[in-house]
Each structure stands twice: as C-alpha cells, then as structure tokens.
Amino acid sequence: MSLLTLNNVEVAYDRVFLAVKGVSIEVPERGLVALLGANGAGKSTVLKSISGLLKPERGEVSRGEVTFAGQDILALDPPDRVRLGIAHVLEGRRVFGHLTPQENLLAASTMHRDRGHVSALVDRMFETFPRLAQRAKAKAGYLSGGEQQMLAIARALMTEPKLLMLDEPSLGLAPFLVDEIFDIVRGINETSGVAVLLVEQNAIAALEIAHSGYLIENGRILMSGTAEVLGSNPDVAEAYLGGHQRVDYHAVKHYRRRKRWLA
Template identity: 80%
Template sequence: MSLLTLNNIEVVYDSVFLAVKGVSIEVPDGGLVALLGANGAGKSTILKVISGLLKPERGLVTRGQVRFAGEDILALDPPERVRRGLVHVLEGRRVFEHLTPEENLLAATSMHRDRARIRQLVDEMFSLFPRLAERNKAKAGYLSGGEQQMLAIARALMTQPKLILLDEPSLGLAPFLVDEIFDTIRRINAESGTAVLLVEQNAVAALDVAQSAYLIEQGRIVMSGTAEVLKSNPDIQQAYLGGSSQVDYHAVKHYRRRKRWLA
C-alpha cells in the first residue's frame, strides 16, 4: 500500500521556469525510497512539493496531485502536514545554533501535550544518537557537521512521523560519518517502520540502504526500479558508480534516453 503518491506533478518558479515536469513517485507504507540525480535536477523541489515549502521560494504546483495516507494534501499548510505525520529534514541541517541539542528537540514538540511522553521521546533520541547525549551541554552551533545532521534527524523524529523526507543527509560529511548516518536511517526505517524518502547525490550510499529508487534528470523521472536493478544498470554504474560503459535499455521499469548523461 502506498503511503505517499505523487501523480504527474509539475512545478513552476516565478510563473516562468518549469522546474519539475510530470513527476510521479510512490513511497510504500514503511518503505525506504531514494531519489537520485545531479545538482539542479529537481530533487529538493520535489521534497518541497511534498512538505509544502515551495511558496516561500515563489514556487507553485501547476498540475498534479499529492496524496498522503489516502488524502490529497496540496491545500494543507506545512504545519498541518507535519501534524498528519509528514516531516522534512532540509538540506544544510538548519539546527537552532543558539540552543542545546535537548532544546532543539523540545522545539519540535508543540503538537505533544503529554510531558511524560515528551521526556520519553527525548530519551529515545539520545539512545538512538548517543553522541547528542554526550554533547548535550554544548550549543548546537558548536557541534560537528555530523552531529548537527544527527540532531536535525532526531528533531524531525520528535514529531513521530509516518514519513520522513531527508534532503542530502550526507552533504559535507566525512566518509565514516556518512556510513554512520546511513546506518541510522536504515535502523529508523527497520525498527520503527517510519517510511523514508531520501534525496541523495551519493548514489552508492543511497542504493545500499534503499529498497527502490528513482532517477531524475532535468525535472523528469527517467528511470525507476528496485535498488538492486538500478545498481546493476550500466548507465547508473557509469554516471554514478564509476562502473561499466555498456547501456542496457531494458533493465529498469522506466527509462527514456534523451542525451548522454553528464556530457
């Protein structure tokens, strides 16, 4: 069963620039789906369509439908979407630098009224991310990039989401921290059943944790399938994984070739 469905979405910025062109995506209930693509392909725009954060950037959905848990949510504002169980971790972490890790977590609990439950959620986050508990006396602005990313994910989880949108969680992190972040993403999905839509340029890491994936190029989905199918496709290997130069046009469900990737 699909928890999230995007059907033929088109997005225009400033009433002029068509950034996303007929995109359709599904995220199953409890699934872990990756959205891959180069810089500027439209990945972050798609996440903002889902979370409702297009308007501040003068973006507008001009066509299509976004359904979450069986309901059309395009008319809902971002706070209401969070209350329905959808949360977005933006690129660049965006933690409250003047607050401690615990204060950052508490800032995401306005929807909760039970203080005992809030305390339990904080303890769960510190158990999931022990490094945050160790650094709890420090201001978030003094945390390392990896620690800030952990805090951003933990803060999102404080809302108890059904679906978490992650935008470039590995951006700017050392390789060992990337492994740690992706192990945590896999654990969150497996243990809590929280669905994940993961936007990444690091195709190797993303396809290692995802169950299925989509590839977006110039605002269009050009390839989709299981993670294993995409990893084995020679074009994916050449453009993203540094592998074969052979082209297989039939190894994935959808694929339309218009030009040589990244030429």
C-alpha cells in the same frame, strides 16, 4: 500499500520556470525510497512540493496530485502536513545553533501536549543518537557536521512522523560519518516502521540502504526500479556510481555544455 503518491506533478517558480515536469513517484508504507540525481535535477523541489515549502520560494504545484495516506494534501499548510505525519529534514541541517541539542529537540515538540511523552521522546532520541547525549550541554552551533545532521534527523523524529524526508544528509560529511548516519536511518526504518524518502547525490550510499529508487534529471523521472536493478544498470553505474570504464573528458565537457544550453 502506498503511503505517499505523486501523480504527474509539475512545479513552477514565479509561474514561469518549470522545475519539475510530470513527476510520478510512490513511497509505500514502511518503505525506504531513494530519489537520485545530479545537482539541480529537481530533487529538493520534489520534497518541498510534498512538505508544502514551495511558497516562500515563489514556487507552486501547477499540475498533478500529491496524496498522503489517501488524502489530497496540496491545499494543506506545512504545519498541517506535519501533523498528518510528514517530516522534512532540509539540506544543510539548519539546526538552532544557539540552543543545546535537548533544546533543539524540545523546539519540535510543540504538537505534543503530554510533557511525560515529550520527555520519553527526548530520551529515545538520545538512545538512538548517543553522540547527541554526549554533547547534550554544548551549543548546537559547536557540534560537528555529522552531529548536526544527527540532531536535524532527531528533531524531525520528535514529531513522530509516518514519513521522514531527508535532503542530502551526506552533504559535506566524511565517508565514515555517512555510513553511520545511513545505518541509523536504515535502523529507524526497520525498527520503527517510519517510511523514508531519501534525496541523494551519493547514489552508492543511498542504494545500499534503499528498497527502491527513482532517477531524476532536468525535472523528469528517467528511470525507476528496485535498488538492485538501478545499481546494476550500466548507465546509472557510469553516471552516478563511479563506473570503471575509461572516461572521455572532452565528451563529458561537451555534454555538460550542451545540457546547460538545453536547460
């Protein structure tokens, strides 16, 4: 059963620039879905159309439907979407640098009225992310990039979401940290049943944990399928998985210039 469905969604900025062009995707309950694509392909815009964060950037869903748990959510404000069970971890982590990890977690707990429940959630986050427990008294601004990413995910989980959306969680991190964070995300999906929509340029890491995926380019879905099907596709492998064939760099440069002109 689908938890989240986007049907032929278009997103326009300033009612002029069409950034997303007829995107349709589904995230099943307890599913882990990757949305892959190059920088500027429209991945983050898709996530913002779901969480309701387009308006501050003068964007809007100009066409299509977004339903969550069978409910049309396009008319809902972002806080109402959070209360429904949607959590969005933005690109760049964006933790509160002047607060400790615990204070960051408490800042996301205002929707819960039971203090005992909030305390139990904080304890659960420190169990899930032991590095945060070790740095509990440090200001979040002094945490490493990987620790800040863990804190951003933990803060989102404080809302007890049904769907966790992650925007480029591997950005700027060392490979061993990427592996650690992705293992944690897979564990959250498997043990808690939280569905995950993972936006990534690191297709290798994403497809290792995802059940299925979509490939987006220039605002359009070009391909979809199981993680195994996408990973074995030669075009995907060459463009996103570091294919081993000899690359004609002159042709690559020409292709990139042509893409810029066509865009």
